[in-house]
Amino acid sequence: MSRVASKVACYLATALFAVAVTASSAYAQTAVLLPDTSQTTLMTATVSEQARITVPAAVSFAVTNVGNGTNASAANVAVDRIVLATATKQLKISIQAAGSSFTAPVLGAVTWAAGDISWNAPSWTRAAGAAGTLSASSFTQIATCDPDAPDCSTTGLVFTLGAKPSVQRAGNHTLVVTWKVESIGS
Amino acid sequence: MLSTLSVMRPLGWLVIAALSVTPASQAPRPMSFSATLTSIKVSARPGQVITRQFQLTLDRDQATSRFKARVEDWWRSEDGQQSFYAAPGTLRHSCARWASLNPVESTVEPGGTLVIRITVAVPRELGPGGYWCALTVDEVPDPMASAAGVGVRFAASVSTGIFLYVDPVERDASILDLKIDSDRIAVKVRNQGNAPLGIEGRLQFFVRGSSTPTATIDLPRTTVLTEPFVDGELGSLLPSAAALPSGRYVVRAILDIGADHDIGAEREVTLIRASSPNAPVR
Numbered sequence: 001m002s003r004v005a006s007k008v009a010c011y012l013a014t015a016l017f018a019v020a021v022t023a024s025s026a027y028a029q030t031a032v033l034l035p036d037t038s039q040t041t042l043m044t045a046t047v048s049e050q051a052r053i054t055v056p057a058a059v060s061f062a063v064t065n066v067g068n069g070t071n072a073s074a075a076n077v078a079v080d081r082i083v084l085a086t087a088t089k090q091l092k093i094s095i096q097a098a099g100s101s102f103t104a105p106v107l108g109a110v111t112w113a114a115g116d117i118s119w120n121a122p123s124w125t126r127a128a129g130a131a132g133t134l135s136a137s138s139f140t141q142i143a144t145c146d147p148d149a150p151d152c153s154t155t156g157l158v159f160t161l162g163a164k165p166s167v168q169r170a171g172n173h174t175l176v177v178t179w180k181v182e183s184i185g186s
Numbered sequence: 187m188l189s190t191l192s193v194m195r196p197l198g199w200l201v202i203a204a205l206s207v208t209p210a211s212q213a214p215r216p217m218s219f220s221a222t223l224t225s226i227k228v229s230a231r232p233g234q235v236i237t238r239q240f241q242l243t244l245d246r247d248q249a250t251s252r253f254k255a256r257v258e259d260w261w262r263s264e265d266g267q268q269s270f271y272a273a274p275g276t277l278r279h280s281c282a283r284w285a286s287l288n289p290v291e292s293t294v295e296p297g298g299t300l301v302i303r304i305t306v307a308v309p310r311e312l313g314p315g316g317y318w319c320a321l322t323v324d325e326v327p328d329p330m331a332s333a334a335g336v337g338v339r340f341a342a343s344v345s346t347g348i349f350l351y352v353d354p355v356e357r358d359a360s361i362l363d364l365k366i367d368s369d370r371i372a373v374k375v376r377n378q379g380n381a382p383l384g385i386e387g388r389l390q391f392f393v394r395g396s397s398t399p400t401a402t403i404d405l406p407r408t409t410v411l412t413e414p415f416v417d418g419e420l421g422s423l424l425p426s427a428a429a430l431p432s433g434r435y436v437v438r439a440i441l442d443i444g445a446d447h448d449i450g451a452e453r454e455v456t457l458i459r460a461s462s463p464n465a466p467v468r
Contacts, residue, residue: 048222048223048224048241049222049223049224049225049346050220050221050222050223050224051220051221051223052218052219052220052245053217053218053219053220053221053342053344054216054217054218055216055217055218055340055342056216056217056340057214057215057216057217057339057340058214058337058338058339058340059337059338059340060334060335060336060337060338061335061336061337061338062335062336063335063336070336072337072338076216081220084223085224086386086407088386088404088405088406088407089406089407090406090407091223092269094268094269095340098341102336112336117338128423130267135268137270138263138268138269138270139268139269139270139271140267140268141266141267141268141269144406147404147406159338161336171335172334172335172336172337173335173336173337174336174337174338174339175337175338175339176327176338176339176340176341177338177339177340177341178324178340178341178342178343179217179340179341179342179343180269180343180344180345181221181223181342181343181344181345182269182344182345182346183223183224183225183345183346183347184225184260184269184320184345184346184347184409185225185347185384185407185408185409186225186227186316186318186347186349186381186382186383186384186409
């Protein structure tokens with residue numbers, strides 16, 4: 001019994017010594033926090049630059065007098081859900097004609113040139129727009145969304161077909177025009 | 187007679203109703219879709235192969251549409267108002283011929299997503315500097331859709347940039363001019379390095395003797411290329427006359443060109459502001 005008691009006392013003494021040694025050596029240690037990866041999950045969403053684009057599919061000109069310019073109905077253009085890499089980047093909206101002139105209803109008939117189409121500078125929401133004239137060789141800017149804008153739009157873009165008194169054939173005069181939304185930047 | 191009239195009247199209304207509905211029902215639905223617009227910007231090594239994805243999702247209320255993709259050369263006019271797209275190889279620093287796409291053309295159902303894989307194989311023999319091109323995805327107009335009368339049919343198109351930088355890349359630029367036209371101020375910049383520069387910065391207006399600017403304008407980011415034009419313009423509208431009243435100012439331009447230092451320039455100007463947005467400025 002006394003041998004057991006002395007063994008317990010010996011263990012106790014050893015344990016106290018160990019605590020004392022640990023305590024004294026802890027004084028010189030530097031605490032290092034190790035990340036506990038077993039209880040956390042890092043979730044990363046990789047967000048691309050993006051936007052939703054809505055552009056008119058067509059506009060028509062009710063030409064009743066070829067000697068006068070003709071306005072089309074106001075067109076709506078909208079870009080929303082704009083996500084870009086920095087607050088200083090912008091989206092550009094521009095247009096270019098696919099051909100240098102309209103396709104006339106009769107082969108060889110006089111028709112309008114792409115450059116006979118112009119547009120106004122309507123009021124834009126969160127964008128700066130400018131009036132312009134259509135080109136078949138370059139995309140001409142219609143508007144630039146404001147930096148850091150979540151969306152930009154107009155409901156008042158009016159295209160005008162210029163006077164062309166030399167047009168002699170009624171029927172379908174058509175031209176394909178491309179809307180371009182650009183986010184090109186280094 | 188009475189009974190005939192009573193039959194004719196509803197018919198007349200029907201005809202009028204049909205006439206008024208027809209043009210509206212023929213008006214084509216606007217094109218609406220979402221697209222990723224992230225430019226590809228890579229510090230590339232000769233021989234490296236780079237792959238990325240472009241995604242386009244058609245809105246659910248759209249008709250089935252066809253899209254065609256291509257890689258082409260791209261540049262802007264010096265004032266940034268016009269963009270030019272041309273066949274691969276038009277520019278000496280084009281990367282368009284190194285890029286391949288899959289698929290090149292595809293039909294997208296309403297609510298469907300088009301995923302295009304872009305692979306750029308950088309040539310093994312390539313000098314240092316910047317190379318660039320543009321990924322363009324065009325809506326293919328439906329050849330069966332015919333417009334009545336005189337009109338324009340629109341097709342939608344999205345373009346994003348591909349920029350490859352091969353070391354050693356030299357980023358260098360100088361400020362050529364600082365001009366004010368009506369209510370707009372612009373800084374003209376020349377790229378003197380060997381790669382496209384993404385430039386952004388700010389303009390500060392100081393009253394002479396003051397160290398605190400009366401007004402500061404952030405300049406939107408602009409890319410200035412190395413060809414065909416080495417000059418570009420960063421512009422912005424002037425603040426309101428209340429924020430920047432008439433007076434004589436020292437305008438300081440500070441531009442971040444992506445190098446380890448900013449570049450700057452100062453110029454003294456006299457502003458004559460009116461309360462209208464288009465204030466005369468000289």
